[in-house]
Amino acid sequence: MLSTLAEASNPWLSWSYVQDNWAELVAAGKEHIFLTVGSVLLAIVLAVPLAVLVRKVPRLSGPVLGLSGVLYTIPSLALISLLWPIFGLSPWTVIIALAVYGLLVVLRNIVVGLDDVPAEVLDAANGMGLTTRQIATRVSIPLAMPTILAGIRIATVSTVGMVTIGALVGYGGFGTLILSGFQNNFWHAQIFTATLCCVLLAVVFEILLLLVQRLTVPWTRKQAG
Amino acid sequence: MGVIEWFTDPANWTGENGIPVRTWQQIEISLAAMALALIVALPVALTLGHLRKGVFLATNIGNVGRAVPTLGVLTILASIPEIGIGNLAAILALALFAIPPVLTNTYTGLAGVDDEVRDAARGMGMSGMGILARVEVPLAVPLIAAGIRTATVQVVATASLAALVGSGGLGRYVVDGFALQDNTLIIAGAILTAALAVVAELVLAGVQRWVTPRGLREQSRAQIEVQEIPAATH
Numbered sequence: 001m002l003s004t005l006a007e008a009s010n011p012w013l014s015w016s017y018v019q020d021n022w023a024e025l026v027a028a029g030k031e032h033i034f035l036t037v038g039s040v041l042l043a044i045v046l047a048v049p050l051a052v053l054v055r056k057v058p059r060l061s062g063p064v065l066g067l068s069g070v071l072y073t074i075p076s077l078a079l080i081s082l083l084w085p086i087f088g089l090s091p092w093t094v095i096i097a098l099a100v101y102g103l104l105v106v107l108r109n110i111v112v113g114l115d116d117v118p119a120e121v122l123d124a125a126n127g128m129g130l131t132t133r134q135i136a137t138r139v140s141i142p143l144a145m146p147t148i149l150a151g152i153r154i155a156t157v158s159t160v161g162m163v164t165i166g167a168l169v170g171y172g173g174f175g176t177l178i179l180s181g182f183q184n185n186f187w188h189a190q191i192f193t194a195t196l197c198c199v200l201l202a203v204v205f206e207i208l209l210l211l212v213q214r215l216t217v218p219w220t221r222k223q224a225g
Numbered sequence: 226m227g228v229i230e231w232f233t234d235p236a237n238w239t240g241e242n243g244i245p246v247r248t249w250q251q252i253e254i255s256l257a258a259m260a261l262a263l264i265v266a267l268p269v270a271l272t273l274g275h276l277r278k279g280v281f282l283a284t285n286i287g288n289v290g291r292a293v294p295t296l297g298v299l300t301i302l303a304s305i306p307e308i309g310i311g312n313l314a315a316i317l318a319l320a321l322f323a324i325p326p327v328l329t330n331t332y333t334g335l336a337g338v339d340d341e342v343r344d345a346a347r348g349m350g351m352s353g354m355g356i357l358a359r360v361e362v363p364l365a366v367p368l369i370a371a372g373i374r375t376a377t378v379q380v381v382a383t384a385s386l387a388a389l390v391g392s393g394g395l396g397r398y399v400v401d402g403f404a405l406q407d408n409t410l411i412i413a414g415a416i417l418t419a420a421l422a423v424v425a426e427l428v429l430a431g432v433q434r435w436v437t438p439r440g441l442r443e444q445s446r447a448q449i450e451v452q453e454i455p456a457a458t459h
Binding site for chain 2: 069070073074075077078079081082084085154157158160161162164165167168174175178179181182186188191192194195198199202203206
């Protein structure tokens with residue numbers, strides 16, 4: 001009897017939970033967005049020069065991609081924990097850790113995207129008298145753009161999920177709510193609402209980035225990203 | 226106490242909290258989750274791939290897996306009274322996240338078998354099951370192996386999160402370290418979880434090479450590289 005009573009007062013979906021905790025949910029959402037966008041931007045900023053380096057020195061391509069594959073397997077729990085003595089309880093601990101994962105996906109897709117540009121196309125551009133810089137900006141990069149954008153999209157969506165682990169150091173967006181709901185006597189409404197919000201945020205990012213892709217590389221509209 | 230002293234302290238290598246026991250717990254949870262995931266994903270993927278049906282499901286399930294936070298699923302399962310905190314919640318949650326890579330890769334592998342090859346097998350009088358078992362699966366082995374490897378590495382890495390919902394494994398050190406404000410424990414735990422994940426990756430990469438028929442190695446590499454854009458959310 002007692003357990004059914006407890007069950008009845010602990011629903012998974014509760015509109016009154018959302019109403020009562022609206023301010024907290026909005027704050028968690030803002031933090032989640034800040035941490036996600038921060039990590040992905042940092043990842044892109046770091047990936048571009050590395051990609052240029054790998055292109056300039058093709059011999060590095062194998063080792064860099066191989067190493068990045070191994071680094072990618074390190075759990076975010078471990079990476080956040082290793083960074084925390086350096087950056088402490090700050091958003092940077094989470095942003096830098098998650099930027100590492102984003103970096104690997106974005107870098108990989110830039111390199112693969114540029115490698116996939118057909119040699120004939122490059123030959124034709126060369127034959128038309130384009131300079132190396134012109135070939136890069138007008139031919140290679142536009143042709144690689146769908147793959148690069150797909151990488152940014154994948155990195156962003158998986159970052160939204162991984163931000164939750166930041167709850168460990170107090171910066172986890174919705175993850176902080178999930179964990180505190182769990183520690184607060186399995187508060188179903190909080191756990192479930194925060195998880196749903198997280199999924200929703202991932203979907204919104206996915207749609208926004210698909211829109212960006214449609215606007216910037218409209219010729220890929222028919223192809224699946 | 227420093228991290229090196231922690232690792233050289235014999236007390237940390239024995240007993241219920243010792244490194245061998247914690248490592249084995251994590252491997253156990255991972256193996257159980259993978260077994261469950263394979264039992265669910267392989268029959269579905271083999272059926273869909275053989276019938277060439279369900280492209281949408283097979284190609285989009287990975288996106289769903291990416292969008293759902295592991296911590297959320299783990300916590301939800303552990304909060305269901307019938308499941309409760311501990312290893313069962315972890316195994317179920319990890320299995321759910323292992324299904325998409327296995328399903329997608331197996332499906333893609335089967336769907337990638339040439340129609341001419343299937344026709345030839347049929348012309349030789351092979352049954353549907355015969356074609357699946359003796360033609361399609363052997364040709365799809367490189368991709369199937371890649372999918373299982375990706376899923377396993379992801380499961381081993383994510384299993385460290387299970388400590389957040391009260392299960393064992395190496396993540397315990399990290400979670401207990403944060404609870405006790407013990408930096409040494411946090412860092413030692415982080416090193417151990419990272420090392421286990423990297424070892425799993427290297428070992429399984431070797432296994433994958435080993436199970437791939439020699440004639441398919443070169444040909445399958447390009448195919449796998451396209452597939453291998455990681456979907457992990459650990």
